[in-house]
Amino acid sequence: MTNTSHRIWKYGDNINTDVIFPGKYTYTISHDPVQLARHALEDLDPTFAARAQMGDVIVAGRNFGNGSSREQAVTCLKHAGLRAVIAHSFARIYYRNAINNGLLAIECPPLVDCVETGDTLAIDMAAHEIRAGERTFAFAPLPAEVRAILDAGGIIPYLLEQF
Amino acid sequence: MVSEIGSGEYAKLRSPCQQNGTQLMPTLTEQILARASGRKRVVPGEIVVIEPDVTLSHDNSAAIAEIFAQLPHKRVKFPERLAITLDHAVPPPTPKHAQNHAAIREFVRAQGIQRFYEVGRGICHQVLCEEGVVGPGMTLLGADSHSPHYGWLGAFSAGIGRSEVAALWATGQLWLRVPETLRINLRGSLRRGVTSKDLTLAMIGELGADGAAYMAVEFAGEGLANMTADARAALTNMMAEMGAKSACMPPDDITWRWLRDTLARTRPQDCAQRLDYFEANALYPLADAQVAREQTIDLSAVEPMVACPHAVDNSLPLSQVAGRRVDVGFIGTCTNGRLEDLAAAAELVSGRRLRARLLVIPASSLVLRDATEAGYITALLEAGAVIGTPGCGPCMGNHMGVLAPGEVCISSANRNFRGRMGEPTAEIYLANPAVVAASCVVGKLSHPADL
Ligand code: SF4
Numbered sequence: 001m002t003n004t005s006h007r008i009w010k011y012g013d014n015i016n017t018d019v020i021f022p023g024k025y026t027y028t029i030s031h032d033p034v035q036l037a038r039h040a041l042e043d044l045d046p047t048f049a050a051r052a053q054m055g056d057v058i059v060a061g062r063n064f065g066n067g068s069s070r071e072q073a074v075t076c077l078k079h080a081g082l083r084a085v086i087a088h089s090f091a092r093i094y095y096r097n098a099i100n101n102g103l104l105a106i107e108c109p110p111l112v113d114c115v116e117t118g119d120t121l122a123i124d125m126a127a128h129e130i131r132a133g134e135r136t137f138a139f140a141p142l143p144a145e146v147r148a149i150l151d152a153g154g155i156i157p158y159l160l161e162q163f
Numbered sequence: 164m165v166s167e168i169g170s171g172e173y174a175k176l177r178s179p180c181q182q183n184g185t186q187l188m189p190t191l192t193e194q195i196l197a198r199a200s201g202r203k204r205v206v207p208g209e210i211v212v213i214e215p216d217v218t219l220s221h222d223n224s225a226a227i228a229e230i231f232a233q234l235p236h237k238r239v240k241f242p243e244r245l246a247i248t249l250d251h252a253v254p255p256p257t258p259k260h261a262q263n264h265a266a267i268r269e270f271v272r273a274q275g276i277q278r279f280y281e282v283g284r285g286i287c288h289q290v291l292c293e294e295g296v297v298g299p300g301m302t303l304l305g306a307d308s309h310s311p312h313y314g315w316l317g318a319f320s321a322g323i324g325r326s327e328v329a330a331l332w333a334t335g336q337l338w339l340r341v342p343e344t345l346r347i348n349l350r351g352s353l354r355r356g357v358t359s360k361d362l363t364l365a366m367i368g369e370l371g372a373d374g375a376a377y378m379a380v381e382f383a384g385e386g387l388a389n390m391t392a393d394a395r396a397a398l399t400n401m402m403a404e405m406g407a408k409s410a411c412m413p414p415d416d417i418t419w420r421w422l423r424d425t426l427a428r429t430r431p432q433d434c435a436q437r438l439d440y441f442e443a444n445a446l447y448p449l450a451d452a453q454v455a456r457e458q459t460i461d462l463s464a465v466e467p468m469v470a471c472p473h474a475v476d477n478s479l480p481l482s483q484v485a486g487r488r489v490d491v492g493f494i495g496t497c498t499n500g501r502l503e504d505l506a507a508a509a510e511l512v513s514g515r516r517l518r519a520r521l522l523v524i525p526a527s528s529l530v531l532r533d534a535t536e537a538g539y540i541t542a543l544l545e546a547g548a549v550i551g552t553p554g555c556g557p558c559m560g561n562h563m564g565v566l567a568p569g570e571v572c573i574s575s576a577n578r579n580f581r582g583r584m585g586e587p588t589a590e591i592y593l594a595n596p597a598v599v600a601a602s603c604v605v606g607k608l609s610h611p612a613d614l
Contacts, residue, residue, distance in 0.1 A: 014372050014373075014474060014476075016474075016578075016580045017580075018559075018560075018578070018580035018581065018582050018583045019580060019581055019582060019587075022560060022582050022585075023559035023560045023561065023582075023583065023585075024559075024560040024561055024565070024585050026223070026251075026559070026561075027222050027223070027226075027251065027252055027259075027260055027263050027561065028257070028259045028260070028263075030225075030226035030229065031226070031229060042582075043581050043582035043587040044581075062373055063371075063372055063373035063376065063406060066372050066373065066406065067308060067578060067580060068308050068559070069305075069306055069307055069308040069310075069322045069323065069324055069325075070223075070325075071324045071325045071326060074324075089373060089376065091373070091376070091406060092376065092377050092406070092408055093308055093322050093323065093324060096323060096324055096327065097324035097326070100324055100326045100327060101326060143210070145210065145338065154326065155326045155327060155330050156230060156233055156234065156326055156329065156330070159234060159330055159333065159334070160233070160234065160235070163235050
């Protein structure tokens with residue numbers, strides 16, 4: 001895992017849930033992985049859904065995922081194959097939703113300005129480090145409660161483990 | 164279960180509770196969370212587990228029920244704590260949306276949910292206040308990002324995701340991180356023609372879309388006394404657009420009068436008991452409560468504001484953008500679809516003809532009824548406006564007024580993100596309802612005083 005290299009999609013600040021997964025689909029597409037992936041980032045980058053590959057990551061600026069509480073804004077990226085979203089900061093409901101659905105969400109402000117779309121990075125979860133090019137960036141470890149949910153694959157698998 | 168520790172920035176925030184060894188007073192939010200988690204005291208950054216008094220969901224309830232079905236719990240743990248509204252796509256625009264509603268009704272029946280509000284009753288946040296489901300000192304977690312709304316009643320409320328709601332249905336409890344508090348002191352009063360919506364757009368423009376990220380906003384100061392119930396609800400509602408986890412203010416005479424008057428109409432059978440419960444439950448700010456950040460705003464200095472495409476914090480004084488073309492106006496939503504909002508619009512358009520289309524959707528059936536009795540609906544219809552079924556309408560692009568490519572909309576809603584009203588090439592401006600109405604009269608972004 002440590003040395004797996006992830007292709008980067010780079011976006012700016014305040015990438016909101018409406019451009020990640022448009023509201024017009026929220027009551028007709030809930031859990032279908034193919035449909036979710038097809039509309040990922042539709043109103044931000046219409047080329048993304050067709051070109052995203054398994055293991056890619058998004059690197060973005062401040063307040064990623066602000067706006068709606070819709071969980072599809074997380075699951076559409078997951079089903080599009082994304083390994084992680086790394087941002088300067090996250091909107092709080094998005095952050096919860098990411099953990100709850102087993103999508104790695106990392107706040108790492110210094111990394112954001114050092115990479116571009118098409119670059120690659122590697123994530124070391126044990127050392128809490130991201131390597132991009134020649135540089136290494138540290139990120140804060142997740143609190144134990146949060147890590148347990150993420151490791152279980154989300155809050156529902158986590159609850160299932162309790163029974 | 165989940166907490167709210169962000170991994171970076173906010174781990175750096177220090178707890179303000181212990182300074183030089185002296186114990187400082189808890190904020191209103193901390194008092195509510197302490198009681199809800201059964202602790203004497205909670206401090207920012209701490210993780211607590213609460214059993215919220217109310218768990219809210221709406222048209223997303225069928226999708227949540229599908230997640231719930233993956234869990235071994237066959238029954239909802241506390242059915243009496245659930246509140247479910249049908250409001251986001253009402254009446255259903257397609258057979259698929261209708262089927263979604265049908266699945267929710269089936270879940271409601273099977274689980275014996277009493278607090279279920281049908282198509283046409285109105286938007287979740289308005290309805291739950293009107294029905295006395297939430298009151299001072301109570302806690303609500305909702306699968307809706309504008310859940311901070313209930314803080315205008317002195318409650319703690321916050322938005323969560325669908326999976327967490329499923330977990331709450333199953334277990335009745337959820338972990339929360341106690342937020343740092345941003346106190347906003349309001350001084351003086353707003354000038355005529357300036358509303359609490361303008362205040363929020365000015366604040367969000369200044370502090371940014373993440374200006375209160377992860378924080379609890381607490382409004383305080385004598386300026387609150389000059390704000391009506393409707394104006395207050397818009398204030399806490401909009402704090403979601405500043406990244407806040409929750410927003411609240413202390414209950415006062417205006418709060419209690421609104422609750423008394425409203426509950427007497429919506430639940431005459433147990434209005435007195437409910438008010439007694441609220442009074443016993445209410446919590447109030449303590450002097451010397453320590454907050455992480457504090458700001459003071461002179462209300463008389465606020466001017467009419469407009470949020471320009473495609474971000475709420477992209478706000479400018481109306482005077483700087485007046486004259487831009489407008490194709491359609493929308494007055495409604497949980498932010499500005501209440502009686503006072505419809506009154507302002509009706510007053511402006513009465514005796515005039517609209518140059519741009521104007522869609523008006525009351526936030527609830529009660530608002531629609533009051534607006535009808537007051538003659539506002541007639542005034543709006545005579546000017547050429549369209550009235551829709553109480554609910555969210557086109558706010559999130561589902562139906563009933565979505566935009567055409569390239570159209571420009573001026574809206575009293577809370578979000579102007581690209582594609583929000585269904586079409587990515589359309590442009591959305593946000594403003595107070597009187598500015599929306601004035602702009603529709605002229606066909607251009609306009610100040611009511613210019614008519
Ligand atoms: S009116 Fe708009 S913002 Fe309010 S609950 Fe409905 S969709 Fe959400």
